[in-house]
Amino acid sequence: MTDTPDLSAALARLPALVAGGGVAWWAEAGRVEKITPDAAARRARATPPLLVHGKATAARLGVEPFPSLDLLDLFAFVRPARFCLPTAHGLLDRVGLDAADDEEAAQYLHEAAAILLAELPQQQPRSLRRAARLAQTLNKAGWSWAPWLLDAFGPVLANVPAGGAGGLDIWQELPEWVDYAPPPPPDTQSVSAAEARERLARLLGRNPQGPAAELREAQADYAATTAQAFAPREAVGMPEMVLAEAGTGIGKTLGYIAPASVWAEKNGGSVWLSTYTKNLQRQLDRELDRLFPDPAEKAAKVVIRKGRENYLCLLNLEDAAQGGAARPQDLVPLALVARWAGATRDGDLAGGDFPAWAVDLHGRARTVGLTDQRGECIHAGCPHYRKCFIERSVRKSRKAEMVIANHALVMIQAAMGEDDSQKPLRYVFDEGHHLFEAADSAFAAHLTGQEAIELRRWLRGPEGGRRSRARGLANRIGDLVNDNEAGKAALEAVTEAARALPGDGWLPRLTDGAPNGSGEIFLAKVRQQVLARAREPDSPYGLECPTREPVDGLIEAARIFATGIARILEPLNKLAKALTDMLADETAELETATRSRIEGALRGLLRRKLTLEAWRSMLLDLETGTPDAFVDWFALDRIEGRDFDLGLYRHYLDPMLPFAGAVLKPAHGVAVTSATLRDLAPGKSDAAPEAAWGTADIRSGARHLPMPARHAAFPSPFDYGGRTRVLVVTDVRRDAMDQVAAAYRELFLAAGGGGLGLFTAIFRLRAVQKRILRPLAEAGLPLYAQHVDPLDNATLVDIFRSEEHACLLGTDAMRDGVDVPGASLRLVVFDRVPWPRPDLLHKARKAAFGGQAYDDLLTRLKLKQAYGRLLRTANDYGVFVVLDAQLPSRLLSAFPSSVEVRRVGIAEAVAETRGFLTQMRSGAATAAQDGF
Known part of the structure; x- marks a missing residue:
């Protein structure tokens, strides 16, 4: 180590490694070499290199993880609760560096480390002292970055007092939450269509009387329709319920925020905006910046609510730290959690501002395992009760105007009869097509x-x-x-009777x-x-x-x-x-x-x-x-x-029965919305929309209410016929994995990346990934895969979104959870028809809900969701391919009627994909040059 403030020269002497599929770049002593994965693994074992995400790097080299200086750990220490993609390019982007390719990225890792280390002494005094104490603790534990941190702190260390917990006792500095008197019940004033339209126009920054407003008239109509869910109810057990299907491009999020925010403001109450995925919770939170541009006002009026098992338990952190006597291998993740806890917005370890890749790198036990996963909270008996993140969130939600929740939390609270005095009266359920499966889980x-x-x-x-x-x-x-x-x-x-239960x-x-x-x-x-x-x-x-x-x-x-x-x-x-x-x-x-x-x-x-x-x-x-x-x-x-x-x-058998009793009937107003509420089966066309609402009534719980729900459908404004192609490949044997893998390989190559591969089984995904990783890498197309790469799903999607030529393989979670606008997603390939799994539960429901028609319904909805990944904005385009000749014609109504579905051989599908995407890219480039 150097004894000068400038660490750049010392960092430059370290090797740096960036690995892709089948190739690695090794930067050392001012030069960069392209070497084989085996050679890179040998060098890395001999000399720990600088890298980004040690486990993912080792996996790409085909070896077990090895000692390294992982810049993700350094980033998490220096910039806690800040977002960073866990790739070399993602990290470089966060520190203001731009690498054209992996070769250049390897060269820049030294500079990135120097930039981060230089930031350490610039923190606020209290944070600086705690960070310095943590660095000293980590140095004793042998953390590879600790000596560099100590050099970066320099003279600051002389003024750092020793701490009994070695800096891990972040709970000492957290503010206490403030309790309030119970709020009065909300008023019951309705929201008019005009009020909803006016609020929407304000959110969009538009004059409702001007010409720009006319461009999104469908969105305004949607907002006005959703406002009907905020009318006073007529009788007990009869909520005002609206089922609103809004095609992609309508702008449904702001469309329902508009009337919801008016109702909350007029009536002094809370509206619960419930989603199925954590991704959409984050998106909703970002959208509410439009409603509350002032961060302080937003902090007071918006809260994200999740189950207790998502939040850091400070008592668990204290127990794990054990007064500074934790095992050395535990100290790094505990230190990173402590740094994060001092900077986090809400203490959400699972899907909040805690880096998901920290779980991948350091395991669950000392990261998300610090949550209250077993319901062991001692509440006011906890010494940290007045600083508890969970209690803070609960109290904020009682005063908030917008509560961003998830279906699971809403249903579990209802199923357990919790918080009756604070039970929400107004809900908006986004991703409403998932209500059935969420209820199925909650009430089982x-x-x-x-x-x-x-x-x-x-x-x-x-x-x-x-x-x-x-x-x-x-x-x-x-x-x-x-x-x-x-x-x-x-x-x-x-305690004695519990012996009847199974034991360790x-x-x-x-x-x-x-x-x-x-x-x-x-x-x-x-x-x-x-x-x-x-x-x-x-x-x-x-x-x-x-x-x-x-x-x-x-x-x-x-x-x-x-x-x-x-x-x-x-x-x-x-x-x-x-x-x-x-x-x-x-x-x-x-x-x-x-x-x-x-x-x-x-x-x-x-x-x-x-x-x-x-x-x-x-x-x-x-x-x-x-x-x-x-x-x-x-x-x-x-x-x-x-x-x-x-x-x-x-x-x-029908989980919407308890859902209707526990959630819908006690509520005063409910809006259920999604792009896929109806089932447009053959004979149920857009020309006769009411014929298609039976599915939505069943799967939303509306049919268990004494009065029918209001129905409204807003078709997407996108040009699906002109901007997408749907191809069914007829000459690839779906049970021959070599053929399936070859089809994926050629389609991804023809698209030049930007491909999402969807699979009906994990073993099929892994078989394809193994076969196509190297050929795609040789063509410069990075490949990421759920169930293979040591990265969580949300991170995989974030990486895929950021790399225009990457490809991603996944199963159901990717089919429903991917929102990638732009050219990063231009091809979706389904390995075979996604029929429901024929288990005993499905067998019983199939018999109860219409036999083969029930199978067809579920499969159409899956196809519709998967196809919907292609166009997220009006400028998007893409190709949807199903590698299964046995796709029945009766399922093709899952696709827009304007799209021609063609059955072709794989060679023609590859050619069509290449030609169509080339044509669309050329058209987009021409439009950009012409100023459109």
Whole structure:
């Protein structure tokens, strides 16, 4: 290390590495070499290089991760809570450097490191002192960047006092949240169409009377229609409900923000804007900058809400730091989390401003594992309660005008009956086509080994000397009932009765034929039945079977286990009553913090009580028969051939029934919107739109309301016929992976990148990725793949969006979660017809919802969603290809009627793709030159 302030010369002596598919660039001593992955791996093992994303780099070289100086870690330390794509080009862009290619990027990594290190001494004094303490702690732990950080701090270190937690105790400096009196109920004034149009015009920065407004008349009509969901309701259980399908390009986000914001402003209430994906939550947040351009005003009036399992738990961070005595390998991620916690907007570790690639690099345990994943919060008993990110978010949402939530949170809160006094009255559900599957997940019950052991840990805490941050029920609330004999006895009885649930090591014991306790004995019988009824018991994939005609002994095991669960429920109810009585009887004595702890404990007990009651009912129904409203089955889950979980599953046949009861009927107004609400099946054309709304009514829950919903459809203004092509390839065998991979390769090459490959199975994706990685790299086309690259889905999409010639492979999450406007996405290739998975739950729903027509409906919606990735703006263009000759004609109504669907051979598809995209690029270039 150098002892001068200028670190550039020392950094320049380090090697730097950038790796792609089949090639690597090594920069050292002022020169750059293009070398093979094997040669790069050998050099990297000998001398740790500068690089970006060590795990992804090692994966591209085909080796295990090796020591390095990862600039992503340096970036996260220097610029916490700041966005950066986890690629060499992404990082260089963030520090103001522009590399034309990977060769130049390798040369610039030294300069990027120097820029970041030079920023360290320029921070605010308090942040500077904490960062310096963290650097000293990390230096003792042997972090490769620590000596460089210490040199960069220079004289600052002399004034840095030692800290007991080595700088990890960020909770000492966080501000406390402010509590408010409960807000009054909102007024019930409606929003007129004129008010919605006027607000929309303001959001767009347009004069509603001027000519520019006419260009988006459909958006204004959409806003006026959505405003009907904000009218006062006429009767209890009859919300004003609007189903509004808005094709791509309508501008639905601002369209519904307009009336929602007017209603919140006029009535002093909150509107919950609910989405399915975290990506759209972030997009919604950005769109609200138009409504609240002042950051301070926006911070007061907009809040993003997610489940507790998304937010950093400060007590978990303190436990993990252990007063500065954490394991050396844990200190780097903990330090990065501590740096982030001091800069974050809201403490959201999962999808917020915490870098997702930090999870990829350092694992889940010391990053997102620091959230409250097991519901072990001790609420006001926590020393950090007044600084808790979750509590801050909850309190902000009570005063906010716009609450950006997600479907899962809305439904879980409703299912558990939480926060009744603060239950939202007005909702907008965007991505409304996902409501059915979100409800299916939220209102289901799974009695499995994994679920049961989590509940046992919640009740009993870690057992058998096992080290864990988990806290049992006695540890969390024992002091609350110490002076209450009934409560104390109930707590002891609950803890003892929980032994009926499966314990640590349950799955190996079942495999060995040595179950322990009534829960494990029941699961052993379930395993016996699943394997006995399976066609291929040794299959590497999950197995399932009906609960009918159970194997000998299963009913008796279920009956005994149900009795064991009843023995947990009895004292659990007594404990809840004791705590409830304390709130009533000791009102004058209880401090506010204690009341808050008791209320939090009661919410946790209620959730577990509902779970246990559902499990007991499921077990008893094995003997009497499954009620008509449900579908029950047994399943053995496997991951790559390894048994992972096992148990009894129950889902509603129609999950919109409980959704309507828990969410829709208590609400006063609901708008459900998406680009794909209706099913335009053959015979249900745009000319007769009401014929297509039956699907939307079923999958939104509207059919379970006493009054019909209002329907409105706004077709996309885009020229799909002129700007897209749809090709069905007829001569590629979908079961011959060499042929499928060759088709992907040639189509991606013909498009020059910008290709999204969608797959119906992970093994098919991996087979194709392995075959096409090198040829695409040799053509200068980077390839990224879900389930292969050590990057989360959102990051993969961000990288794909930023690199015009990249290609991306993915499964369902990519089909629905990709929003890539512009030339970065100009080709979508589907490996085969995306029929629904023929499992037992789908079989039951198929029988209930129309047989083959139900399969066709779901498949059309998937095709429509996938095709919708192509055109996100009016200037986009692209080709959609299905590599499956067996695509039935009745599914082609998934595509706009203006688009001709052609069935061609792969050679013609490649030629058509190349020719069409070349023509469109040429036209776009000409238009740009002409000033259009």
